[in-house]
Amino acid sequence: MESATALSGSIGPDGIHRKLIRVYFEDTDFSGAVYHANYLKFCERGRTDCLRVMGIHHRELHEGADGSLVFVVRRLECDFFKSARIDDLLEVRSVCLEAGGARLVLGQRIMRAETLLFEARVTVALIGADGRPRRLPPAIAGAFKVLQSKAE
Numbered sequence: 001m002e003s004a005t006a007l008s009g010s011i012g013p014d015g016i017h018r019k020l021i022r023v024y025f026e027d028t029d030f031s032g033a034v035y036h037a038n039y040l041k042f043c044e045r046g047r048t049d050c051l052r053v054m055g056i057h058h059r060e061l062h063e064g065a066d067g068s069l070v071f072v073v074r075r076l077e078c079d080f081f082k083s084a085r086i087d088d089l090l091e092v093r094s095v096c097l098e099a100g101g102a103r104l105v106l107g108q109r110i111m112r113a114e115t116l117l118f119e120a121r122v123t124v125a126l127i128g129a130d131g132r133p134r135r136l137p138p139a140i141a142g143a144f145k146v147l148q149s150k151a152e
Helices: 036-053 058-063 138-151
Strands: 017-022 070-080 089-100 103-112 115-127
Touching (some): 036 070, 036 115, 089 138
Antiparallel strands (some): 017 089, 103 115
């Protein structure tokens, strides 16, 4: 049985988080291709597991000493290049492009082997229970700065 760490992917020396995703029947549309909205779900899994590998957990943010904090998508730009199909093994690659204030900008790619299928630039903001932006806690900001510097 795989460990939780293996399920979450890993961050390489290049600062890129890599997570494997298998395409299941439920991910496809009537034509057998991955339904377009599911690429966003795959990216969400990649972002969540990137945080997990960095030691940042959504539950701890939500229930932490700093109050209830959550990451929300503020902006999303995406391009679709090729379709994935049932049983494909995909790799979600996530990299930090910017980190500061209350936001992170991440670059994400979904690959089948070395073929680019989907690319996104995602801006996420950290907000409190009141819906207002909150500065990234120093530990989180620092972790993403390190990740960003490795990727540059």
